[in-house]
Amino acid sequence: MEKTYLELNPSQRILLGPGPSNCHPRVLKAMATPLVGHLDPDFLDVMNDVMELLREVFQTKNQLTIPMSGTGSAGMETTLVNLLEPGDKAVICINGLFGQRMADIVERCGAEVIKVEGEWGDIIKPEQVESALKGSGAKLVGIVHAETSTGVRQPLEDIAKIAHENGALLLADTVTSLGGLEVKIDEWGVDVAYSGTQKCLSCPPGLSPVTFNEKAREVIRNRKTKVQSWYLDLTMIENYWGQERFYHHTAPITMNYALREALRLIHEEGLQQRFARHQKNSDAFVAGIEAMGLSMLPPKEYRLPSLNAVKIPDGVDDVKVRKMLLDKFNIEIGGGLGVLKGKIWRVGLMGYSSSQRNVMLLLAALETALKAQGYSVKEGAGIAAAAEVYGL
């Protein structure tokens, strides 16, 4: 018998994993807006708004601040393939999956990777970068500001200074920080950064905002070889997003509608209020987790409010807990990746998903799931601790 394809009707999930986060209803509604062409004057207005509003969240004046037509990893690849040429060297900091991915892409560019390795769950220290970089002739230092695989927030200012003193650019992954915590591109001296839309910006996955300062653009202009990716070649794409509006590829119209609306929501909320909300919800969640007798992976001062990495207690089955959260509560949280598989849960409190309501429900659900696993948890302690943070 022929299969029948029914109307789309997925479960109504609360997305508290490493991304995507839930979208505000206004973002979903924006996507139902009928299309215009990718060279339509009305779309050029949308593009202008998106660029302006992206500069706000990146806290930058960089002219070349645009959404690439792919998800976050396409943004990572964009920065590397445009900056690097065969034979170049790059210092790549690896303390999680996304640092590994950067190193992989650098090699695919025909460039040499100088690895700076750190523990998964801790930061990279400036002096590590300095000793790897000094005299190496590396063109850039690549580092992850918000490591989605470990929940670590990496300070960037000192490392930016070191990079500049050694004639290198600083390239930062801000996929899980942009729009949820401070990302001060200009003030910190970050030369190039990329992000994704489906994390703290609370927009569906599909675009990758990138920003390049003039020094980085000069590096691209001085290339001796063509960028190896046609699709991600900024020497052409900057003319589509710039004054000329030259056709390159057909931009994902609807995704740009969504991103504009998500950025408009951030503009209305205000960056500082938004960061405070993310921090408060993370504080409440962590207080709840610790009151329940569990602990967090990263040291307190380097924790991301957007991605909360909880150590899985001994004897508790990772997959069973996550399956119960999904099946009984419609809540998605993430498991660990790589060396942290089975060792941590990754709880995203990002954008629209970062709310008091979600924190309280998750703590209640987690207590229930842990008890179902036979894990001894002091009843109600998590909820009470979180309530206290909220002043309830």
Add this chain to the structure above:
Amino acid sequence: MEKTYLELNPSQRILLGPGPSNCHPRVLKAMATPLVGHLDPDFLDVMNDVMELLREVFQTKNQLTIPMSGTGSAGMETTLVNLLEPGDKAVICINGLFGQRMADIVERCGAEVIKVEGEWGDIIKPEQVESALKGSGAKLVGIVHAETSTGVRQPLEDIAKIAHENGALLLADTVTSLGGLEVKIDEWGVDVAYSGTQKCLSCPPGLSPVTFNEKAREVIRNRKTKVQSWYLDLTMIENYWGQERFYHHTAPITMNYALREALRLIHEEGLQQRFARHQKNSDAFVAGIEAMGLSMLPPKEYRLPSLNAVKIPDGVDDVKVRKMLLDKFNIEIGGGLGVLKGKIWRVGLMGYSSSQRNVMLLLAALETALKAQGYSVKEGAGIAAAAEVYGL
């Protein structure tokens, strides 16, 4: 004064350019569906449906038939970067912009391009391919089935035979044909093809369906070097879309919702009915154009029903006509590209945009715009000729 970002409210365009086409309201509505995670069991169902329904429109049994997370040009790049390695040779057929683009990407792969050139507006002849390919050792022949820049429909069967006799794969660009006219991947012997969502599939831009047969997958498996693009590396992506469901990148959830709905509409309409509708609307449009005293660029037997390339009459200002259509009728049509700039209009009659209503309105609007340009047109002749095709 601070700029105010108002609610999105673009003009309500009738999209009759080279893409995007208009979306059916059900497709727009599908995009307002709340997100699930990219590894959610409910999303895995969506992925399965999308793969099955894509095989229907590609008329293939190819297991590896998936939407890449980028627009059509990302699909083009996907096929080339996965199949080619530095030092390989590829025969690329160039009779329009998209053949040029293929050649550009082949060079960026470090492979050698053997060009087969044809006139913009005509087909590539099998014997041209044969003489270029014979003894060359080329790994593939790249050719555009539906050249969006010229409106030419390229027959593929004979060229597939020639490719196979010479040990090469046939790679076809079906961006402007898939879902609007016959694309018989298996029957014609096309080994690899890519497409876009925003043309005859009538889905917003953002995904690029690709299909690879087993012979092509074997070529990828036998690579000696890594695929130069991490983001487009099928050796990893096939494990996300395959049984294993390994995380690679975060798929654009919403775009996949939209594609599923667009493919569901095609499934309901039926491929043959859909192709007949596209052909009928193109026939009516062309009859109208010719009755108005204008003519088409490609020879009759090689015209695409989806992309109708009309020669701009002498003395008529390309840009003024298109501006009048846009400003007074809210209709978008396309101008020429490359050597055809200012010489042709590109009228897309694709997917949901391919309707009797749109054809009649466009002919009326075009007559009005031509008269406003002082071009002598027999009043009402275009409309009458189209009406006759429709049996009105």
